[in-house]
Amino acid sequence: MRNTIMTLTLLAASTxxxxxxxxxxxxxxxxxxxxxxxxxxxxxxKAMPGDTIKFVPADKGHNVETIKGMLPEGIEAVKTxxxxxxxxxxxxxxxxxxxxxxxxxxGMIALISIGEPVNLEEAKAVKQKGKAKARFADAFAKLEGxxxxxxSN
Ligand SMILES: [Cu+2]
Numbered sequence: 001m002r003n004t005i006m007t008l009t010l011l012a013a014s015t016x017x018x019x020x021x022x023x024x025x026x027x028x029x030x031x032x033x034x035x036x037x038x039x040x041x042x043x044x045x046k047a048m049p050g051d052t053i054k055f056v057p058a059d060k061g062h063n064v065e066t067i068k069g070m071l072p073e074g075i076e077a078v079k080t081x082x083x084x085x086x087x088x089x090x091x092x093x094x095x096x097x098x099x100x101x102x103x104x105x106x107g108m109i110a111l112i113s114i115g116e117p118v119n120l121e122e123a124k125a126v127k128q129k130g131k132a133k134a135r136f137a138d139a140f141a142k143l144e145g146x147x148x149x150x151x152s153n
Pocket of ligand 1: 038061062063100101103108
C-alpha cells in the first residue's frame with residue numbers, strides 16, 4: 001500500500017513538472033475573431049526555444065503558410081493543406097511571419113517570436129498588402145513592447 005502511494009506521488013510530480021520547460025501555445029484559425037473577420041487568434045505569440053505553437057483549424061477553409069523574408073535563416077518554408085492542424089516546434093530563434101494563403105489580403109496573418117528576434121529588421125522590411133499591413137504593424141508593436149518592457153518585477 002505504501003509503495004502504491006509513493007508511485008502515484010512521483011507520477012503526479014513528473015506530470016506537473018513538464019510545462020515549466022516547454023510551453024504549448026495555441027493559435028486558432030477563425031472566420032471571425034475579436035479583431036474582425038479572418039484571423040489567427042492570437043495573432044502574436046512570444047515563445048522560447050523548445051516551446052510549441054499549435055495552429056488549430058477551428059473554422060474550415062484556412063491554412064498556414066510562412067511568408068517569404070519573414071523566417072530565421074535556415075528555416076524551410078511551410079505551406080499546409082486547408083483544415084490541417086500544424087505544430088511549429090520553436091527551435092531556432094527569430095521571428096516567423098505566417099499567413100493564411102487565401103485570406104492574407106484580408107489580414108489573416110500571425111507573428112511568432114522565438115527567443116531573441118534576431119531577424120526583426122528583415123521581417124519588418126517585407127512589404128505587406130491590404131489589411132495584412134495594419135495587422136503586422138500591430139503585431140510588431142506588440143513584439144517591440146514585449147522586448148523593451150523593463151523587467152521590474
Ligand atoms: Cu484563412
